Amino acid sequence: MTARQLRVAAVEPLTPLVTRFRFECPEGGSLPLFSGGAHVVVEMPDDGVLRRNAYSLISDPMDGSGYDIAVRREDAGRGGSRFMHTRVAVGDLLRIGAPVNLFALDLTARKHVLIAGGIGITPFVSQLKQLQRLQLPFELHYAARSRAEAAGLRLLPDLPQVHLHLSGEGKRIDPAVILQGQPLGTHVYTCGPQALIDRVAEVAAQKGWPRAALHAEAFLAPPTGAPFTVTLARSGLKIEVSPHQSLLEAIEAAGVDAPWLCRGGACGQCETEVIACHGRIDHHDHWLSDSDHAANTKIMPCVSRFQGAELILDR
Amino acid sequence: MPRTEFTPSITTRPVYPGLSPVPGAAALMLADASGAEALIELALQDAALIAAAHVIYIPEGAPFGAALAALHPKHYHEGPSFSAILPRFRKALLDAHMGTRLYLAGSETLIGLAMAEALAAGLPVDAIQSDHRGSIARRMQCVHCKGITEGVTTDPFTCSHCGLTLFVRDHYSRRLAAFQGVCVDAETPGIVPELQEIKP
Numbered sequence: 001m002t003a004r005q006l007r008v009a010a011v012e013p014l015t016p017l018v019t020r021f022r023f024e025c026p027e028g029g030s031l032p033l034f035s036g037g038a039h040v041v042v043e044m045p046d047d048g049v050l051r052r053n054a055y056s057l058i059s060d061p062m063d064g065s066g067y068d069i070a071v072r073r074e075d076a077g078r079g080g081s082r083f084m085h086t087r088v089a090v091g092d093l094l095r096i097g098a099p100v101n102l103f104a105l106d107l108t109a110r111k112h113v114l115i116a117g118g119i120g121i122t123p124f125v126s127q128l129k130q131l132q133r134l135q136l137p138f139e140l141h142y143a144a145r146s147r148a149e150a151a152g153l154r155l156l157p158d159l160p161q162v163h164l165h166l167s168g169e170g171k172r173i174d175p176a177v178i179l180q181g182q183p184l185g186t187h188v189y190t191c192g193p194q195a196l197i198d199r200v201a202e203v204a205a206q207k208g209w210p211r212a213a214l215h216a217e218a219f220l221a222p223p224t225g226a227p228f229t230v231t232l233a234r235s236g237l238k239i240e241v242s243p244h245q246s247l248l249e250a251i252e253a254a255g256v257d258a259p260w261l262c263r264g265g266a267c268g269q270c271e272t273e274v275i276a277c278h279g280r281i282d283h284h285d286h287w288l289s290d291s292d293h294a295a296n297t298k299i300m301p302c303v304s305r306f307q308g309a310e311l312i313l314d315r
Numbered sequence: 316m317p318r319t320e321f322t323p324s325i326t327t328r329p330v331y332p333g334l335s336p337v338p339g340a341a342a343l344m345l346a347d348a349s350g351a352e353a354l355i356e357l358a359l360q361d362a363a364l365i366a367a368a369h370v371i372y373i374p375e376g377a378p379f380g381a382a383l384a385a386l387h388p389k390h391y392h393e394g395p396s397f398s399a400i401l402p403r404f405r406k407a408l409l410d411a412h413m414g415t416r417l418y419l420a421g422s423e424t425l426i427g428l429a430m431a432e433a434l435a436a437g438l439p440v441d442a443i444q445s446d447h448r449g450s451i452a453r454r455m456q457c458v459h460c461k462g463i464t465e466g467v468t469t470d471p472f473t474c475s476h477c478g479l480t481l482f483v484r485d486h487y488s489r490r491l492a493a494f495q496g497v498c499v500d501a502e503t504p505g506i507v508p509e510l511q512e513i514k515p
Contacts, residue, residue, distance in 0.1 A: 110437045182413040185437030208339020208414035210441030 003043060003095040006031075009066055011090055018119065018151035019085055020058070023067045023096055030064035034099035036127030037189075037217070040067060041097040041263060044083045049245065050252065053080040053221075054263050056122035057099060058155055060129045067096065070151055072119040077221055078244045102267050103191070103217040105130060110185025112138040113178060115200055117192025118145075121152035123217055124191065128157065141165060143173035143196070175203040189215045218266065222246035223284055225305045231312040232256060233275050247301035251315060258301065258315060265303035272299050272313050279308010316349045316448040321515045328485040331426065331447035336361035339442075340414030342368035343407050344388070345400075345429050348377030349449025350421025355379070357418065358386045368418075369407055371400050373425070397428055404429065408436035420446040424454045424465065427492030434489060451515050456493040457481055463493055469510050471499045480507050 006023035013019050025031060034057055044051040059068035073085045088094065103123050105112060112131060114124045121142055131138045139161045144150035146168035156162050165173035173196070179188065188209070190200045197216045204214055224243050231238050232251065241250040248270055251258045261269035265285030274281070274297050283293040285300035292298050299306075299313065318333055334357045342364055346354045351372060358365040370388040373396060374380050384391050394400035417433050419426045426445045433443055452466040462476025470483035474496065481496030488495070500507050 179413070183437065184408070184411055184413060184415070185439070186413045206338065208337060208341075208416050208442070210439045212441050213413065213439055 003041070003097045005093050006067070006096045008088055008090050008092045008094065011088065014070060014151040014154045015149055017149070018070055018072045020068055020070050020155075021084065021088065022059075023069075023094065024065065026093065031067060032098055033064050034061045034126070035101050035104055036061055036130035037103035037105065037123040038099040038101035038126065039103075039123070039262070040069065040099055042069070042084070043095040043097075044080055044087075046079060046083045046087075049079075049249070051078070051080045051083065051249070052097075052260075052263055053084075056103075056126070058122050058125040061126050062129075062133065067099075070119070070122050070125075070155065072151070074221065078224055078246075080221070100261055100267075102262055103189070103215065105189075106187050106215065107134075107136075109187035109213075110137070111183055111187070112136060113182060113186055113188045114138065114140040115143075115173070115175065115178065115188065115190045115192070115196070116141070116152065117143045117173070117190075117196040118149075119151065120190075120192030120196070120217075121150075121155070122191075124189070125152070125155045127189070128162075132157070139163065139178075141173060141178055143167065143192070175200045176207075179203055179207055179209065187213045187215065189217075191217045194218055218286055221264070222248075222303045223282075223305065225282065226307065228306045228308075228311070230306065231310065232315045233312050234315055241305070246303065247299070247305065251301060256315060260302060263302045265300055268300075270300055270302050272301055272315050273297065274299050274311065275314050276310060276312040277306075277308070278310040279306060281306050281311070316352055318353075319447045319449075319451060319515050321447075324485040327487045329423070329427070329445075329487055329489075331423075331445045333446045334418050334420060334444050336364045337416050337444075339416040340412060342416050342418060343404075343411065344368050344370045344418040344420075345372075345404065345425070346370075346383075346419070347373040347397075347421035347425045347449070348375040348379070350419070350425070350446060351377060351379035351383060353420035353446040353448055354418070355382055355386070362386075371404060371407075373397060373400060373421075397425060401432070404432060405436070408433055408438065411436070411438070415442065417443045418445075419443065420448060422449050423447055423451065424492070427454060427487075427489075431490060431492040440489075451513060453483065453513060454493045455481065455483065455496040456488065456491055457496050459498060463491075464496070467496075468513055470513050471507060471510065472496070482508075483513060 007026040009024040010022035039054045039056045055069035071084045074081045143165040239254045261267040268287040277296045282305045284303040368388045369390040455467045457474040460477035464475040482499035484495045486495040
């Protein structure tokens with residue numbers, strides 16, 4: 001992955017849990033432009049562990065003067081967001097990857113309906129700027145618990161197409177109402193908790209929407225779990241994966257070059273052949289099919305873990 | 316009339332897997348004489364689907380109108396030709412929302428023309444099902460003069476606009492609802508392969 005060192009230009013709390021970070025080129029200069037829904041991977045040297053977390057870009061896709069991301073602090077997480085919140089200050093240098101988009105707008109759509117839950121608002125912030133620039137019809141529905149927790153309120157434009165659903169104020173989001181009566185050619189994009197994504201898919205299926213009109217981004221943080229041992233057959237190495245480390249991070253820490261892109265179980269780039277599996281793979285990805293998961297012949301090391309006697313990978 | 320079984324061809328050649336009921340917000344159905352029985356069979360699978368459907372039928376002299384009307388669709392309309400039912404079909408598409416499913420049955424030309432209208436109206440291609448029955452005559456576009464020759468049953472054939480002798484390709488345009496016809500004797504003027512009847 002092409003990563004470059006960028007300077008932290010701003011750190012701004014948006015809510016008690018969500019902070020905006022801005023990265024700029026230390027030499028001045030312009031960064032590559034991107035498209036709405038793109039993300040970058042931020043490298044965090046955290047006490048000997050190199051973490052790489054993906055964050056959606058929330059700045060204007062056509063503005064190369066810097067990249068903005070919004071990070072929600074997850075205290076129960078593995079430490080990446082805590083690192084960003086507690087260790088990163090203005091002026092620091094961090095390595096940031098080139099933008100990658102796994103949640104792009106389908107520009108053949110006649111209308112775009114965006115549905116966000118909580119911090120899932122982030123990819124839509126840049127999509128909204130793209131939609132406005134292209135003058136395409138859209139509506140955005142943003143569900144959050146309360147005004148105080150809704151970081152998106154600070155990031156979204158004041159437009160009649162932006163609808164707020166605050167459950168704390170008794171206005172719960174209802175996908176059935178949102179999908180009702182949409183014009184032909186509408187596409188729906190959902191980002192947020194898995195339950196929201198599933199609910200939108202379920203309602204759309206009931207109403208007869210074709211699957212190709214539905215898009216969702218379910219980025220996963222790699223789950224924590226019990227430590228385990230993995231044998232990398234091609235490299236001739238036996239490595240330990242610690243509780244707060246992903247298998248991919250352990251492979252990288254051992255000096256083995258493995259492919260990756262989203263680091264969240266969505267893109268399929270890190271798919272690895274399993275040579276032998278005596279035990280159980282805890283598949284957490286959205287990439288492999290159910291039959292692949294059952295067969296235990298492939299693993300997505302960015303999010304999946306293992307329990308048992310022996311796991312040998314073709315890596 | 317039974318479903319047509321086509322021999323496998325290139326990927327742009329349309330395939331017509333048949334109709335099966337899909338739950339949805341609304342159903343729009345269109346059939347000609349050879350496709351009417353496909354809608355009747357669909358109704359046998361799901362009476363509720365047809366009860367809520369808008370059915371448009373082009374009888375072309377066939378006797379299925381009474382049987383279709385007896386299924387008691389929400390709206391039933393007969394018209395003598397595709398161009399006669401087109402204003403109504405366009406209005407139905409204009410009023411349709413996401414979740415509407417389109418069921419097409421009959422000749423390739425009817426399916427193709429109706430699908431092109433629906434796609435232009437914004438209906439997703441995955442919301443369209445089709446069942447080919449009856450004639451396999453093709454609607455051909457001459458790639459040289461762009462004229463459309465309807466009802467082509469032989470290969471090669473003569474372009475009804477520019478008079479070139481055209482080879483019948485399986486290369487199909489969903490936008491034009493037509494197959495591509497290419498000059499068969501461009502490099503050897505006058506030397507034309509023997510005329511063959513088009514096979515499914």
